[in-house]
Amino acid sequence: MEDLVPINLFTQVGNTLLWVLLVVTVFVGASGTVNLFRTAPVLQRITGHLFILLTFVFLAGFSWICWFHYQVYLSLPLELPANLAEYLNRQLEMMNRGAEYGLPLYNPEAPPRYLLPLWLENEKYYFWFMCYAFMALIGHFRLEHPRLRAALHILMAIQVAILFLAANPFTDPLPKFFSAVEPWFTQDLSMGQRFGLFMQLYPKMVFYYNAEYMWFHPPLLFLSYACITMTFVTSIFMLARRELAIEIMGYDYAKLGFFMLTLGMLLGYPWALKAWGPNWWWDPKVCSSIMLWAIYSTYLHTRLYANKPFMWYFSSILGIICFLAMIFTFISSFFFPGEHTLV
């Protein structure tokens, strides 16, 4: 595949950026750990500058991912010989008859290309943690609260460590995608084999990789996850002490997160109908998402009465449960088989 897509270059530059990210994060995380336990804060100004740098490095890495996806778009069209294209279109016309959502016909002038979303496989962690970096940066400068800042920095450090150790998007990029498309571009296939492989790749391209919903449904959910993480941090502080400024900040992130979560979930609905038909209700991921939404909704309702001492602590605990539910929802795709596991 290296002949077609510059995978090695992507890996080298990407890993360099990730190392820079790691080094900066070590400083930020160390400063956070020190400040969490000290009564007199230290290194506040320099950590602020480092956090800005960290966010820019994140952005540079994301731009690099965009460039790589553009290379994939340019270099990997699914081209068919003319006679096979004709045969395929006849088959597709037959298949599309009576089907609610058919596959588009093959156009030899413009063969289908992969317009990959920027949050596939390990890239989704990168995007999610980058969203958190931006939100934590805003939180850092919004509230001059050394301990809250320290907690935000430590969480950032944990996320970058996860990225570096377990979810690196630059080393071996998009392994599932490339293992699926590799035979098409590297093997000498017979006409029958090529047709068979096309019929495997094409529906997945149309309903998953190139689906317009992929550009809205997942990123909105990752943005909401970043907001929930911010609400989680503020909820912990609310449990420790009744500070209104922290509560207001947490509520602001909660509102944004709930907006993103609701919109993201709603936008997944017509897509699920299109791609999976009616068989996705009560799918484990859908169950866990409804659970998360219900808890989040409860949190926002109880927040209306946060001036009552009981509700203050109750809504703080709900903020923490929201975060745990989010983690549970996210990992449910890996441990609970269902429609979301297949994509």
Next chain:
Amino acid sequence: MSAQQMESEHKILKRAGSLDYYLILATAGVLFAISVICVYGMLYFKFASLQQLPAPAKMAYMDTMNIVVAPFVIILILLLGICVPKRLLPARQLNWFGAVLAVACTGVSFLLGIKAGLIVVLAASLLLQLVVLGMAAAGSRHLHFEKSGYWVRVGSSLIHLGLILFVLDLLLYRHPFLHLVLFWVTTGASVLGMLCCFYAQTAANVVRKIRQQ
């Protein structure tokens, strides 16, 4: 306004406030129960290996889960049926309204089935919510809201309208075109509602700027 009148109004407001509080607690309880059912569904799906079973087994699982969750959705709809008119009616009339709605729902359920009974509650809620939305948009002071502010009220009305439409839309599942059209109306109402409710000040500024232009 006399002192006696003020005291009486204060008492009504306090009672309405506590009603809101208990309605919120009840909503939280129902949402929690739905969450627990969802977790149960996930565990059942995994341990029964439903993914590997044929389509009829999956359909049976979906039917079972629908039956398990149905009572809680019904309670949620009934709560919605109380939450919507509480914006419009004082506590005493609200009780009457709740009783009439419950009788109508039970009567229709008995005659035409539970689904028809729920449609009655939803239709009544939808009608009232449209009135509430209209009054909120007109800036009426006769509405009882937990929070003040024009855009917050309009937003809250739109969110609840979206929720009612969403539940109604689920009942139209077998009519794909209508189902999707109503779904997009639901999405539009919810999104606009959240924007107005959560970002009331920004919404007010945007509208002011547009008017000035």
